[in-house]
Amino acid sequence: MLAYIIRRIAQLVPVLLVLTIVVFGFVELLPGNIIDTLIGTEGIDDPEVRKILEKEYGFDQPIYVRYVKWLYRAVQGEFGISLVTRRPVSLELLTGIPATVYLALVGITLSMLIAVPLGTIAAVRRNTAVDYTAQVTSLAGISIPEFWFAILCVLLFSLYLGWLPSSGYISPFDDFWGSLKFLILPAAAVGFRQAAFTTRLTRSSMLDEMSKEYVDTARSLGLSERKVIFKYTLRNAMIPTITISGLQLANLLGGTVVLESIFAWPGIGRAIFEAILQRDYPLVQAGVLVLGVIVVVMNLLVDLTYSYLNPRVKLR
Amino acid sequence: MSELEAPNLVVAGGSGGSRVLPASVGPMARLATALSNAWYELRKSRTASIGLVMLVLLFSACAATPWIATQNPIKQNYRERLQPPSEQHLLGTDRLGRDIYSRLLWGGRRLVTIALVAVAFGLAIGVPYGVLSGYYGGRVDTVAMRFVDGLLAFPGLLLYLLIVTLAREWKAEGVFNDLILIFALGFAFMPEVARLSRGSVLAEKQKEYVEASRAIGDGSLSIALRQILPNIISPLIVNATVRLGYVILIIAALSFLGLGTPPPTPDWGSDLSSARDYMETAPLIAAFPGLAICYTVLAFNLFGDGLRDILDPRLVER
Numbered sequence: 052m053l054a055y056i057i058r059r060i061a062q063l064v065p066v067l068l069v070l071t072i073v074v075f076g077f078v079e080l081l082p083g084n085i086i087d088t089l090i091g092t093e094g095i096d097d098p099e100v101r102k103i104l105e106k107e108y109g110f111d112q113p114i115y116v117r118y119v120k121w122l123y124r125a126v127q128g129e130f131g132i133s134l135v136t137r138r139p140v141s142l143e144l145l146t147g148i149p150a151t152v153y154l155a156l157v158g159i160t161l162s163m164l165i166a167v168p169l170g171t172i173a174a175v176r177r178n179t180a181v182d183y184t185a186q187v188t189s190l191a192g193i194s195i196p197e198f199w200f201a202i203l204c205v206l207l208f209s210l211y212l213g214w215l216p217s218s219g220y221i222s223p224f225d226d227f228w229g230s231l232k233f234l235i236l237p238a239a240a241v242g243f244r245q246a247a248f249t250t251r252l253t254r255s256s257m258l259d260e261m262s263k264e265y266v267d268t269a270r271s272l273g274l275s276e277r278k279v280i281f282k283y284t285l286r287n288a289m290i291p292t293i294t295i296s297g298l299q300l301a302n303l304l305g306g307t308v309v310l311e312s313i314f315a316w317p318g319i320g321r322a323i324f325e326a327i328l329q330r331d332y333p334l335v336q337a338g339v340l341v342l343g344v345i346v347v348v349m350n351l352l353v354d355l356t357y358s359y360l361n362p363r364v365k366l367r
Numbered sequence: 368m369s370e371l372e373a374p375n376l377v378v379a380g381g382s383g384g385s386r387v388l389p390a391s392v393g394p395m396a397r398l399a400t401a402l403s404n405a406w407y408e409l410r411k412s413r414t415a416s417i418g419l420v421m422l423v424l425l426f427s428a429c430a431a432t433p434w435i436a437t438q439n440p441i442k443q444n445y446r447e448r449l450q451p452p453s454e455q456h457l458l459g460t461d462r463l464g465r466d467i468y469s470r471l472l473w474g475g476r477r478l479v480t481i482a483l484v485a486v487a488f489g490l491a492i493g494v495p496y497g498v499l500s501g502y503y504g505g506r507v508d509t510v511a512m513r514f515v516d517g518l519l520a521f522p523g524l525l526l527y528l529l530i531v532t533l534a535r536e537w538k539a540e541g542v543f544n545d546l547i548l549i550f551a552l553g554f555a556f557m558p559e560v561a562r563l564s565r566g567s568v569l570a571e572k573q574k575e576y577v578e579a580s581r582a583i584g585d586g587s588l589s590i591a592l593r594q595i596l597p598n599i600i601s602p603l604i605v606n607a608t609v610r611l612g613y614v615i616l617i618i619a620a621l622s623f624l625g626l627g628t629p630p631p632t633p634d635w636g637s638d639l640s641s642a643r644d645y646m647e648t649a650p651l652i653a654a655f656p657g658l659a660i661c662y663t664v665l666a667f668n669l670f671g672d673g674l675r676d677i678l679d680p681r682l683v684e685r
Binding site for chain 1: 514516517522524525526528529532533536537616620623626643647657661664665672
């Protein structure tokens with residue numbers, strides 16, 4: 052197991068390399084560079100000044116040297132200064148991460164609470180009205196764009212009924228009950244789509260399990276149907292569900308950009324989106340990098356948990 | 368779901384009503400038989416049939432747009448702003464008095480075209496990439512797959528956002544903007560295709576027919592592309608169909624954020640976004656583009672789901 056973990060961590064190196072090269076390359080590929088911006092604001096274009104500035108910012112060096120230097124600073128968490136707020140980029144990102152994690156966690160939990168029972172019932176009562184309803188709802192769930200669903204929710208619950216605020220955020224540490232009011236709509240929008248995915252997944256892995264021979268054995272031993280399902284099949288069927296939900300959680304951290312901007316949720320996704328609108332590229336660069344690293348690490352953790360839970364998985 | 372590598376699927380061809388081919392027939396007859404077999408299989412799945420009907424409707428509407436659209440989609444008319452549906456404006460007008468029905472048609476035509484080209488592009492680079500990587504194996508495979516893993520590390524919309532932002536900074540306009548969007552969508556689809564085709568190739572390459580080809584003296588490349596590729600095509604078709612729906616959601620989300628098509632080009636995502644300001648007074652404006660997106664994505668998902676049931680015989684008994 053330890054050798055497997057070490058090998059898996061070693062495999063991350065090339066993945067992170069691709070990630071950093073793409074993110075670094077993004078800023079390099081922008082037309083012009085920071086020197087143009089600086090000279091543009093000063094209004095003077097003197098070759099002498101340009102040379103000095105280029106030296107100061109390291110543009111006289113070849114691109115791979117700059118990449119290594121950038122990487123060296125990035126590893127230490129130094130991403131430079133935000134062009135808009137003039138604060139360190141790392142600070143801007145740190146303030147956004149908790150809100151995003153909060154939303155993603157609640158959304159995923161909500162989706163599991165709905166999806167696992169629904170998917171299980173659909174599989175157990177296969178080809179009944181319950182099953183068809185679950186299937187149709189989940190198919191609709193993955194087909195409805197989440198931003199449209201979010202807008203419809205705002206329309207109904209905020210504008211017509213006036214039960215919930217249409218956007219905003221209160222930290223749960225400041226005022227827990229107050230923050231719930233702001234959380235419900237965004238979390239429902241995140242959870243709805245996830246629940247649709249997870250319902251389909253739970254249903255199909257339950258069907259898979261229920262067609263296996265050990266189920267027949269258990270039944271022939273006289274175990275009640277309830278016991279067969281809850282004690283045996285459901286447990287096995289949960290393995291893929293939990294694995295995929297773990298991967299989805301990682302994906303959600305970067306996937307809530309749209310919802311965060313609809314609900315004015317001060318997360319990292321919205322920070323990146325606003326940075327794009329304001330052309331604050333150091334922030335965009337750092338934000339994408341940080342989210343990418345989080346995803347990679349989460350995927351690793353999910354994989355390790357998976358091979359721990361299911362020893363039959365070949366450790367490659 | 369898309370993260371799951373589909374198991375090695377096999378075409379369920381020979382069952383039931385398939386016609387048996389005579390020994391020597393022309394390619395046209397072969398095609399006709401294949402189509403009639405496909406139709407027979409398709410009717411067995413209710414999901415696939417409904418999806419197919421919805422898709423046929425969608426594609427017909429896209430193809431016939433120049434004839435069935437009643438108004439100029441970008442012509443503004445301030446005297447007829449925010450009108451409810453009427454005889455002249457079948458679905459009403461938007462905040463600039465433009466005809467929503469015509470905008471939906473033109474927007475859909477453009478959206479579906481972009482999605483189709485993008486998915487085709489993703490397949491065109493992903494399939495050879497995955498097939499060759501899986502076929503050659505060894506160090507080539509390791510390096511190729513680590514690159515793919517790196518691309519998969521970008522969560523959600525972020526890779527698209529980076530590419531679309533570059534397009535904006537380079538002031539890509541009109542068709543260039545569309546091409547970059549297509550590139551981004553196809554490029555982001557590539558890793559999934561590459562992994563899927565690689566996985567299938569790894570399974571197929573052990574089989575005897577590959578051995579036989581090698582014994583006859585076929586070269587590696589020819590075996591990989593001419594023998595193995597046709598046998599792994601069905602999971603790819605299923606995946607591409609479902610991906611079309613997803614790609615449409617992504618395009619709509621990008622335009623909704625204001626990073627897709629610049630106005631006044633009709634676009635479901637940006638039309639939806641601008642309708643938000645009039646949600647209280649004229650909620651119908653926001654309803655139509657949303658419904659159109661739902662319909663389209665649902666059509667692709669239904670068809671893809673049905674195809675999966677048909678092409679994967681393991682699932683048929685369910």
